[in-house]
Amino acid sequence: MDIYEKDNMVVVENICDFHIDQIFDSGQGFRWKKQDDNSYTCVVKGKIINVSQIGNVLYLRNTNIDDFKNLWYKYFSLDVDYSSIKDKISKIDDNLKDAVEFGHGLRILDHDEWEMLITFILSTNNSIQMVTKVIDTLCERYGDYIGEYEGEKYYAFPTPQKLASLSLDELRECKTGFRDKYIKSVSEIVSTNQLDLYSLSNLDSDDCINNLKSLSGVGMKVADCIAMFSMRKCDIFPVDIWMKRVMTEFYLDTDMSIPKIRSFAIEKFGYLSSYVQQYLFYYAREKNIGK
DNA sequence: ATCCAGGTGATCA
DNA sequence: TGATCACATGGA
Numbered sequence: 001m002d003i004y005e006k007d008n009m010v011v012v013e014n015i016c017d018f019h020i021d022q023i024f025d026s027g028q029g030f031r032w033k034k035q036d037d038n039s040y041t042c043v044v045k046g047k048i049i050n051v052s053q054i055g056n057v058l059y060l061r062n063t064n065i066d067d068f069k070n071l072w073y074k075y076f077s078l079d080v081d082y083s084s085i086k087d088k089i090s091k092i093d094d095n096l097k098d099a100v101e102f103g104h105g106l107r108i109l110d111h112d113e114w115e116m117l118i119t120f121i122l123s124t125n126n127s128i129q130m131v132t133k134v135i136d137t138l139c140e141r142y143g144d145y146i147g148e149y150e151g152e153k154y155y156a157f158p159t160p161q162k163l164a165s166l167s168l169d170e171l172r173e174c175k176t177g178f179r180d181k182y183i184k185s186v187s188e189i190v191s192t193n194q195l196d197l198y199s200l201s202n203l204d205s206d207d208c209i210n211n212l213k214s215l216s217g218v219g220m221k222v223a224d225c226i227a228m229f230s231m232r233k234c235d236i237f238p239v240d241i242w243m244k245r246v247m248t249e250f251y252l253d254t255d256m257s258i259p260k261i262r263s264f265a266i267e268k269f270g271y272l273s274s275y276v277q278q279y280l281f282y283y284a285r286e287k288n289i290g291k
Numbered sequence: 292a293t294c295c296a297g298g299t300g301a302t303c304a
Numbered sequence: 305t306g307a308t309c310a311c312a313t314g315g316a
Contacts, residue, residue, distance in 0.1 A: 027297060124298040130314065131297085177312030182299085219299045240297040257306080258298095281297075 001078070005065040010072070012058040017082035019105020020053045026106055026282045028229055030119055030132050031139070031157070041149060043139075043156050045071055045112075048149045062149060077107045085275050092269075095250045096276065099283035106278055108229060113197045114190065115157045116230040117215070120222040121182050130175070137174040142166065160191035182217025189215065201231035208233060220259065228274045237265040237273040245290030246280050 002013040024032045024040055032042040032051075039052035039061075049072070050061040060072060073079060086104070090097040118138075122131045135157075142162050143155035163171075164187035171180040189195050195215070200208045208231060212223035224238035239247070239258045247261050256264070269276045284290065 120297080121299095123296090125296065125311075126298085126313080127296040127315075129296085133314090172312085175313065178310085179299095179312080217299065221298060225297075238297075241295095242297065259305090285297085 003065070003068065005068075008062060008064065010060040010063055010065055010068045012060070012078075013056070015053075015056050015058045015078075017086065017105060018053070018056075018058065018076070018078075018107060020051055020058075022103055022105040022282065023107050023109065025286075026103070026278060027128060027285070028109055028111065030128070030135050031115075033152075035150070041152070041154070043143075043146050043154045044075060046144075046146065046156055047071075048146055048154045050149065075110050077110055080107070082107060085272065089272055089276055089279065092276075096279065099279040102286070103279045103282040106282055108274065108278055110232065111230045112157065113200070113226065113230040114160060116226045117186060117190070117197065117212075117218070118157075118163070118183060120225045121179055121186065121217040122176065123225075124179065124217070124219075124222065126177070126179075134175050138163075141174065160187050163187035164191040179217060182215075186215045186217065200227075201233075205233045205235050209236065220262070224262075228277070234271045234274045235266060237262050237269070237277045239265070240281075242281055242284045242290075243277065246284035249290040250280075 001015055004011055020040060023029065024034070029042070032040040034040055035050070037052070039050050041048065041050045047063065047067065049063050052059045052061075060068065063072065086100045090100045119131065119135060122134055138158055139155040142158040146154045146156055148154070163183060166184070168180045168184060171183055176183055190197050195211065200211055203211065205227060208227050209220070209223045212218050212226055213220065218226070221238050221240055224236045227233040227236055228238060239262045244258060244261060247265065248255070251264075252261070265276070266273050
């Protein structure tokens with residue numbers, strides 16, 4: 001990987017195991033907006049950043065080398081050795097070999113804990129498309145205005161304090177649906193520091209998950225997604241409708257309950273579980289497996 | 292018109 | 305534990 005700064009832009013050459021379209025189409029990065037030139041723009045950590053990729057060259061615009069080192073390097077998980085992970089997963093069986101090959105450029109990004117908490121509460125019994133719309137509305141109405149980029153206004157994700165200050169009606173007007181009360185409740189708990197969301201990553205996966213599950217609107221699947229996308233937990237395996245389908249198709253000969261599929265997978269894949277999950281999720285959804 | 296969407300919480304056996 | 309239901313909303 002060769003990195004240099006030029007004209008308010010950071011260029012990363014010879015990047016491996018990285019494909020932005022796959023990454024942003026894999027059920028994470030709900031706020032990244034695709035531009036007409038096929039680049040993506042988002043507010044991350046209070047900064048507007050634009051990303052594009054041509055072959056094995058990554059372009060990060062509206063930023064500099066210091067922010068790359070301090071923020072983007074870890075955010076894009078460039079410190080994680082995906083070649084080794086993919087190699088290990090591919091050797092498990094042919095299904096996984098195919099899934100890894102298909103999603104060769106996938107990466108689990110290092111998202112913000114609070115944002116993942118709200119995002120995945122919204123995802124319950126909801127479509128990714130709808131979740132994206134609700135988050136857009138919340139950010140536009142209640143997120144801090146960050147600035148303009150290429151003629152478009154950008155807002156931060158609303159803070160816990162801000163969301164806690166809203167009435168259920170105001171939340172409902174953003175199309176949160178029946179999840180309004182969950183958003184309200186977790187916002188109050190996090191904003192008053194009854195739960196220190198940002199210290200959970202220090203705990204082991206089970207403690208981490210149990211703390212998250214103490215919040216209303218957060219069950220096993222949502223907790224797993226938060227831990228996977230913002231706390232770098234690897235020995236977890238979010239099982240949703242897609243994962244149940246693909247796991248049943250590939251590994252199970254009987255109808256197994258979701259908790260059992262989860263334990264089965266974690267026992268089978270160990271510390272590769274979350275990565276396996278991501279490759280299988282993308283594979284299943286793109287190829288409509290089991291539906 | 293009916294079903295479904297990256298599920299969760301409540302209730303009942 | 306396991307099964308069943310309601311839950312807001314909008315797209316297919």
